[in-house]
Amino acid sequence: MTDETTDKTTDDTSGRAAVFRFPSDEELMAGPNALEADTDDDPEAQGPASARAEILVPEVPEGYRAGFACLVGRPNAGKSTLTNALVGTKVAITSGRPQTTRHNVRGVVHRDDAQLVLVDTPGLHRPRTLLGKRLNNLVRETLTDVDVIALCVPADEKVGPGDRYIARDVAELGTPVVAVVTKSDTVPRARLAAQLLAVDALGDWADIVPVSAVAGEQVDVLAEVLISHLPPSPPLYPTGEVTDEPQAVMIAELVREAALEGVRDELPHSLAVVVDEIVDPQAADHDGSAVKGAGQRLQVRVSLVVERDSQKAIIIGRGGARLKEIGVAARRGIEELVGRKVYLDLHVRTAKDWQSDPKALARLGF
């Protein structure tokens, strides 16, 4: 390792506080195992400084467990909402539209005796485009890395081919699988019981837990069950960190969520959101340039990339009305995230068929 801050490795036997290296953006995107791998990356090229801080971790209590869990399930199964409920803060975007989660958004559940790192993935589905294939590969890679998988099946929908496809897939990986019947608040108890039996019959699960992320029912029980499958380990993340997603990715997700609010079915698959620039006029190294009217606010420039001009028109709306709404909603979320006033600049661009173009995908970070 060339980065001098990463050379002070953990010394468990000394009894002193250990130096913890916060993972880089590359490691975050590469999957849980990458945290253990050596990197010779140039520290200058490591992305936002906020993602590479040196943090003191207190002594590890006896019996401490830590590890990774992955929530899988067909689109709309409630994975993002459950991630948020487990972590207790909004970390993954949610929406009524399927397949809105494009990144492995992670949240960290902190307990006195355990740390559960959640990896939220896009739904496994039969791929139709190059993007679909890459997303599926990404999901499988993640699944072989984690300590426990939570297979989410909604209580209010019949167990179908989509659930069976995923159940077969995860059963072959050799990772313990906890079956989770989500949205338990949406059905009467008798139907919930029937769904538990149907899900039980889907495979050989380590446990089966009904849960309602919205009503907050059984969320703690699920956390306990998932933690019981983690190995003894010191904390993997600094205590108190809710998510390790780079801030830019979370900002992009917030804009994406606002843009997809109440739009037609085709758009979610065709929309990519990229944060082009974040300028902080209050930063010590700021060069003095400023957008007129932005004042001391954090300036965030974001591109919304669609595949067709017709989609561009949907996003912009009559006289720019929809884009304005998107901006207002997204800015509210971003201001909550960064804890200060934000000047948000949205651009809508068309990149024809970006989902099937390897170069365009690479540019967009897939």
Ligand SMILES: Nc1nc2c(ncn2[C@@H]2O[C@H](COP(=O)(O)OP(=O)(O)OP(=O)(O)O)[C@@H](O)[C@H]2O)c(=O)[nH]1
């Ligand atoms: N009533 C109820 N609704 C829920 C619950 N959990 C999720 N939902 C709703 O179900 C829809 C889908 O939830 P998400 O969490 O976005 O689902 P997801 O599995 O992450 O979806 P993708 O990102 O498409 O894979 C949203 O409209 C949620 O509000 C729950 O416990 N109760």
